[in-house]
Amino acid sequence: MTVYVAPVKDMMFVLEEVAGLDEVAALPGCEDVGADLVSAVLDEAGRLAEEVIAPLNKTSDQQGATFADHAVKTSPGFKDAYKQFAEGGWIGLTCDPEYGGQGLPYLLSIPVSEIWNSACTSFALCPMLTSGAIEAITHHASDELKAIYLPKMISGEWTGTMNLTEPNAGSDLAAVRTKAVPNGDHYLISGTKIFITYGEHDYTDNIIHLVLARLPDAPPGVKGISLFVVPKFLVNADGSLGARNDAKCVSIEHKMGIHGSPTAVMAFGEGAGAVGYLVGEANRGLEYMFTMMNHARLAVGLEGVGIAERSYQQALGYATERIQGRVVGREGALPIAYHPDVRRMLMSMRSQTEAMRALSLVAAAAMDKAERCADAEERKRQQARIDLLIPVVKAWCTEQANEIAYTGVQVHGGMGFIEETGAAQHQRDARITTIYEGTTGIQANDLMGRKVARDGGEAAFALIAEMGQTVAAAQADAALKTLGDTLAEAVGHLKEATAWIVANYGSNTPAALMGANHYLKLMGTVAGGWVLVRSALAAQTKLAAGQGDAGFYKQKIATTGFYADQVLPLTASLLTILRRGESSLKAADAALG
């Protein structure tokens, strides 16, 4: 039984027609990234995902990671799958070729990430965290540390973790208390870290922990946090493994979902102190984390896209097989997919998932351009775009994924509540995605405060102006005129909302922030519509030219139409609510005290 089919066709369409694969292929270092290569890579990832990883998803939920004696046993099949994954070179896709990576652009790695997350989010988390650790070392560590750690992490021989959170330092890393005391050529680290994804496992001989800690003389708050490499086993000069470091997993969490991903409580320095090596300069740890934040948040957004796609595929499969009740206006015994309300649920899942995918790919292209464009002005412009889009991709895609997975359960009726069906797992797995790497509230505050109010709306209005071009193009095409009109209205609401923020954020920030979540949803909804209408325009052009798969293009236009009818109209209400921030805050203060 096929449990998942990678949506390579939709990905290739979006990459080529919406996200600008050709533009990215024209960037320095991306010369080989043509459609043929990308398509071959996606096919290969799809094969590994479909045949090896996706079948492990349910097992990993039912037989999650287990803990005993400081050791974690991963879910059945995970270790073998990881070996194949590492051997396939998937970890180093975007990494520095000097250390064994392939130096490919995000526009290629992001759809691949979606595939891993659809196949099994619990499994995908280990390479995702390793990538984060690789990135931290690549950008900020000494050549010596790089030479010791990067090749084996990029090859997958060792994995990496990110140790930020402590019991009293969650969203607020200023409160980090873990200590680092200088001791010759290294530091001795002591403290407790929680929520450490794959902090311990049985995949590999070594695990490389990246740890935030404070030096004895560090200033208080965020400016006194440094970043350290703390390997599970020390590494000898010849690269062989040495002594066991004083860094131990003391328990793993019992979670609502992603049971296959061990979430460790890590104790550093319970004995003599854990040997750690400073990354970059002292007291710049949080700054280094911030440089990686966009990638990490985009990656979590992709978890949302991946789970949404998997959930849709499962719901569609059930709804086209299950026969129940008579369908109004049709004869005979038909599957439930024909009931209007089930059709609505399926299309709401599908249209939003396609919008999320397209937006994540547009964001990936901007990220590539921001890093690789030859022109400094253009890099800056692209960086502003990606800074604006990241909280939206992170929070909107994950919030929608939760809604989509919820709807997936609903499509299954009573069977959706039974764990064996698998639909409920998607809802439980999705639940963490709106929380880690910055909650939706934090993304929303970031979007409204740092990304919109701070530059007086410049980056947002630039995006809105581009949306206007899409509106004009759709309105100019008779077949897409209605779509263009609907998008125009939604973009108008986004523009009004943005102007409202620019005008009001400074004078009453708490009142504005009452609407931060609504503004983020408004921007995500409109941006999703924008990339879908761009998809529809491209599909219409292909249809008019009689090129390619007419059925696919018609479906793309229809899916966009559904989104325009059923999702875009929300923007009117969101704008209204946003504007009522001041009285909402007063009401909240009066009711909550």
Place this chain on the structure above:
Amino acid sequence: MTVYVAPVKDMMFVLEEVAGLDEVAALPGCEDVGADLVSAVLDEAGRLAEEVIAPLNKTSDQQGATFADHAVKTSPGFKDAYKQFAEGGWIGLTCDPEYGGQGLPYLLSIPVSEIWNSACTSFALCPMLTSGAIEAITHHASDELKAIYLPKMISGEWTGTMNLTEPNAGSDLAAVRTKAVPNGDHYLISGTKIFITYGEHDYTDNIIHLVLARLPDAPPGVKGISLFVVPKFLVNADGSLGARNDAKCVSIEHKMGIHGSPTAVMAFGEGAGAVGYLVGEANRGLEYMFTMMNHARLAVGLEGVGIAERSYQQALGYATERIQGRVVGREGALPIAYHPDVRRMLMSMRSQTEAMRALSLVAAAAMDKAERCADAEERKRQQARIDLLIPVVKAWCTEQANEIAYTGVQVHGGMGFIEETGAAQHQRDARITTIYEGTTGIQANDLMGRKVARDGGEAAFALIAEMGQTVAAAQADAALKTLGDTLAEAVGHLKEATAWIVANYGSNTPAALMGANHYLKLMGTVAGGWVLVRSALAAQTKLAAGQGDAGFYKQKIATTGFYADQVLPLTASLLTILRRGESSLKAADAALG
């Protein structure tokens, strides 16, 4: 540690000032139901819930019901708690006094139900299903069956179950295949039933199953289904227990939530056939089920209200203790409840929960009046009101409960995803409520088709006219004018939507049904606003008169204001989407085939 406090104060306020406790107390048979009695009963229920039942909720999730050898062992503490519950006379609250019930109105039993569901939904399900079985026997069985079964079910000595669903007969009971063959004074039942709540347990010596089955000569479809009483143990003439009947639990389900409630697969007649007794007349089983449907659906709506309240209390508790980050516009280390976005989440949970509670109590009063009013015309009018409100209370309250419990997890951040915290349990427990007793889609179709289109909108417009009176009253009060204006707009949208349905349902039913879910949400949102504004009007009157707890009244007005700002504006978008049913359906057909 107090894990739950019954919101008796809010309940009493709504009962007296909004739901019309005095009117219900004036109904025949309700003479004793004054505020003193009600308040004493709610206090007593609150005490049992807080001290005995609520502390079992987390245990029941972690150590749910278990199955072995056709027997079910319930969660630790459940059996003792059930004993206290039965001894307290809680099962027979609304039951016929002739058989040991207390004959009290729904307006008293419904807030009590909310309390049980907040305390522990898994626990509350057994008495809830028993009530359904009692009702079926009371209204439709012979005096002989009543005399044998009712007293012991009402006292709680025996429990009851409802056996409707089969693997291929879920929402569509026309497909029921279980057989009933005449055999002397009884029938022999054979077939498999699934999703049987408390189909087996260790509380009591006997379990009375109500089973839908077909006689050999029954017509096909819904008109050939009969209802039977099938006891686990046969009952001798002297009332003692006789032979074990051929009705067995063969397994229980592994579910996403409500782990404490055993969901049984029941095998009837695996041997010689299960002895069953016909309830009422042959082939009228589904009709009997329909007469009970309003009560059952209201009861599930109450599960939503109960879980929402519990989830809010837990989130508020966490948010007022957890300190993290600096709060914009305020000094010092403050708990997260002061962050604007957390405030928004808390108030959205609270305002919607209070709206749901008030609406469920208004529905309960209508149900009492529909059954007890002396005037036949008035009974008919109240029945139309309750028929209209039931799908809304059932589906809107449960959908909102899912959203509220989801938000409750979000307020907890990373801790919300850790099962020990307990927030995730509410989200998982709530998940079933939008599915059983008719999915949200089924409620929405029922509302649009049977309750609005069929009578040309008569019942809906009557409700809308009453809402108009509330609008006028609020607009006439300077302090509540803004509230009145906001409600006016929302009621206007409901009126337009209703007129649209009346005009369009007949000509293109499938297209109209694409918006059934949106219309239900629109009506729920507006009805919730309506009952809250009525609450605010009552609170304002009290304030003006200088009576009672001014703090409580001010909070009620503020909570209503928050709902008006943040929830009511959704109606504009919902109306727009509803009207796009035809093009949405075309898009869905084009995309899904």
